[in-house]
Amino acid sequence: MKPVFSKPKALNDAVMHYCPGCGHGVVHRLVGEALDHFDILDRTVGVAPVGCAVLMYDYFNCDIIEAPHGRPPAVATGMKRSRPDLIIFAYQGDGDLASIGLAEIVHAANRGENVTVIFVNNTVYGMTGGQMAPTTLLGQQTTTSPYGRNLNTDGYPIRMAEMLATLEGTSYVARHAIDTPANILRARKSIFRAFEMQVKDMGFSFVELLTTCPTNWGMSSRESIRRIKEELIPYFPLGVFKEKEVADYI
Amino acid sequence: MATIKIERDKCKGCVLCVDVCPYGLICQEKAINDQGYQYVVLEDPDGRCTGCTLCAVVCPDICIEVFK
Numbered sequence: 163m164k165p166v167f168s169k170p171k172a173l174n175d176a177v178m179h180y181c182p183g184c185g186h187g188v189v190h191r192l193v194g195e196a197l198d199h200f201d202i203l204d205r206t207v208g209v210a211p212v213g214c215a216v217l218m219y220d221y222f223n224c225d226i227i228e229a230p231h232g233r234p235p236a237v238a239t240g241m242k243r244s245r246p247d248l249i250i251f252a253y254q255g256d257g258d259l260a261s262i263g264l265a266e267i268v269h270a271a272n273r274g275e276n277v278t279v280i281f282v283n284n285t286v287y288g289m290t291g292g293q294m295a296p297t298t299l300l301g302q303q304t305t306t307s308p309y310g311r312n313l314n315t316d317g318y319p320i321r322m323a324e325m326l327a328t329l330e331g332t333s334y335v336a337r338h339a340i341d342t343p344a345n346i347l348r349a350r351k352s353i354f355r356a357f358e359m360q361v362k363d364m365g366f367s368f369v370e371l372l373t374t375c376p377t378n379w380g381m382s383s384r385e386s387i388r389r390i391k392e393e394l395i396p397y398f399p400l401g402v403f404k405e406k407e408v409a410d411y412i
Numbered sequence: 413m414a415t416i417k418i419e420r421d422k423c424k425g426c427v428l429c430v431d432v433c434p435y436g437l438i439c440q441e442k443a444i445n446d447q448g449y450q451y452v453v454l455e456d457p458d459g460r461c462t463g464c465t466l467c468a469v470v471c472p473d474i475c476i477e478v479f480k
Contacts, residue, residue, distance in 0.1 A: 163415065167468040167478035178473055182449065183426035187472035343432055343469045376426075383426040 170194035172203050176220050183383025185340040185373025186215055189282055190222070192350045193251065196357040197224065206249040207241055209234035213255035214288040232263020235270035238277040249360055251278040257287035260296040260320050267326070274331030274365045278356045281322060281368065284375040285394065292378030296320045299397055304378070319397060323370040327403035333365035335404040339372040341390040345400070352402065364409045372398055414463025414480040416454050422475035423451035429467035429476060435460045438467060 169175075172194035180186045197203045206224040210216055212231040219226035229237040234252035242250045259267050259281050267279065286304055287293040294304040294311060297319050301310040311319075327335040334356055338349035349371055356367035372394045374386035381389065418438075423445060429452060430438045437456045445451045454461065463480035 163413070163479035165477055166414075166463055166480045167465040167476070169474050169477070173474065177422050177447070180472065182424035182472075183428060184472055187474060188470070191474050343466045346469050383428055384431060387428065387431075 170198045172197040181377045183376040209252040211254040211258040235266045256283045256297040272331045281370040286378045333406040334367035336402040337370040417477045419475040421446040425449040428470045432466045
């Protein structure tokens with residue numbers, strides 16, 4: 163019997179520290195498969211966020227640099243400009259990207275930096291203890307919104323993919339969910355496309371992934387997978403929002 | 413003839429693979445592994461596993477390997 167599915171070479175054998183049912187592991191695998199597919203592992207540098215994925219240097223076999231909270235797009239910009247031969251990807255959560263690092267992501271996208279940003283949106287600050295994030299849904303209970311997110315005081319959840327798709331500088335913007343096998347395979351295709359964009363010097367690529375946070379949602383892994391379909395996808399529609407066919411700079 | 417290999421001590425018992433298996437061949441054990449989680453095992457005495465890889469696709473801990 164031949165193996166038809168095994169761990170990508172870009173990931174090592176360490177046991178991940180993520181909670182049971184957390185989507186980060188799947189996203190790590192998809193990124194690892196993309197690095198394997200394009201054979202770019204030896205010239206790839208990842209930028210880790212502050213958040214649950216802060217320890218991703220333990221899991222990837224490529225170089226990983228740690229950026230201050232919210233600043234992976236700025237660090238990625240610097241690395242890509244000084245070493246254009248390298249493949250740079252930033253891996254961020256929603257508290258990191260949509261709140262603290264909002265300026266960095268918007269300007270990096272607007273400048274059209276030739277980097278790939280993987281945005282893991284689980285509608286809550288995960289590592290710091292389940293506080294409300296800009297992407298927290300209306301009515302969702304978190305440790306800092308114990309009565310649910312209130313429209314009058316907290317505003318609406320922010321849709322990053324749509325926002326970045328309006329910028330001229332972005333080349334590829336998509337949103338997918340990590341819930342059913344079908345959606346995971348679509349997300350895989352999108353992440354491959356995002357890395358392909360960078361390999362071909364096409365410019366800024368951004369993939370948003372809706373994932374679960376069973377611990378901070380206070381749900382079992384089964385219930386949280388159901389919540390993605392019932393609550394997250396209606397507010398954060400899936401799809402490819404922008405895809406350029408030819409690069410508009412160089 | 414296909415089968416899967418589950419790394420027992422990496423499994424965290426999230427049971428997402430149990431839900432997606434089309435034949436319900438994966439079950440959770442009562443015993444716990446090194447991490448303290450109730451791990452899952454393949455129970456396939458009749459060889460019904462088709463190697464569809466759905467369990468491996470959803471596994472967040474990448475502890476399932478599929479052979480065909």
